[in-house]
Amino acid sequence: MGPTIIMIKEMLKDLLRFLFIAVFVVLGVGIYYHANIWPDHQSIWSDDWNNWRIWPIIYFPYWQLYAELNLDTLDANCTKNRTIWENDPSKNGCLQEDWTVQAIAGIYVLFSSLLLVNLVIAMFRVRENSEKLWHFQRYTVICDYNRRIPSPFNLIPRLVQLIFLLKRDCSCDIKIGHTEIDLMNTKEKRKKSALQKNFQKIISFRSYNTK
Incomplete structure (x- = not known):
């Protein structure tokens, strides 16, 4: 389908x-x-x-x-x-x-x-191109799942993160610094992931338009 x-x-x-x-x-x-x-x-x-x-x-x-x-x-x-x-x-x-x-x-x-x-x-004659696009979208989904931890094991990192958050709440002096660093790291990771996905799309669509 x-x-x-x-x-x-x-x-x-x-x-x-x-x-x-x-x-x-x-x-x-x-x-x-x-x-x-x-x-x-x-x-x-x-x-x-x-x-x-x-x-x-x-x-x-x-x-x-x-x-x-x-x-x-x-x-x-x-x-x-x-x-x-x-x-x-x-x-x-x-x-x-x-x-x-x-x-x-x-x-x-x-x-x-x-x-x-x-x-x-x-x-309307787009069957050949549609198959290429579908393979590309399937590839991006597989790459996305390749980076994720499968269920129910993905709960373990969440528990670890929760423990670290509780520890940071107890230490008020370093709470703000750690939070800012974590936020910056999270934003950087999201930016890198978004740039990687956009780069993959650009490469795929360029090859799609040239063929």
């Missing part, structure tokens, strides 16, 4: 990058459609959220991602009476002919289906 989990994690990262690009593309194309097909609809936000103009802006380019072009259904639910569609947000004014909309639709479908979708499929 190790490589599979890493694969899913890396694929989700790539998918989020793809969705970030796709949102801007869908909104840009949808606004272009709306501005040229329904140029008289000025209000985007109405009282009822179901009738907001943002929904038809997103609707057509979103479903075109799945090859649902809607070329023969764009003229449905419309009226030529300006008073009706101005007072009823659920009604659309009839479409106005604009050849650039069809041209942009063709370019958008070509871009979304051939480039973006194939791009995200190509980014």
Whole structure:
């Protein structure tokens, strides 16, 4: 399950990058459609959220991602009476002919289906790299456990530390000095351990990026 989990994690990262690009593309194309097909609809936000103009802006380019072009259904639910569609947000004014909309639709479908979708499929091919990352993470876990005392023997050093702490509490004169020294030693050990782990990660990721 190790490589599979890493694969899913890396694929989700790539998918989020793809969705970030796709949102801007869908909104840009949808606004272009709306501005040229329904140029008289000025209000985007109405009282009822179901009738907001943002929904038809997103609707057509979103479903075109799945090859649902809607070329023969764009003229449905419309009226030529300006008073009706101005007072009823659920009604659309009839479409106005604009050849650039069809041209942009063709370019958008070509871009979304051939480039973006194939791009995200190509980014999902991370099986070989995921196995390398999993081996590296397994190595770091083994190294971490190699430095640790296994249970229940790890209780013995804790008891020894507790005894030393109690002794230091009894000798008030040297308590502060010993505590400061121990704190400094502990911090230095933690820094060394963190630097060693970061160094291992840097070496691993450099070899991972070069292969």
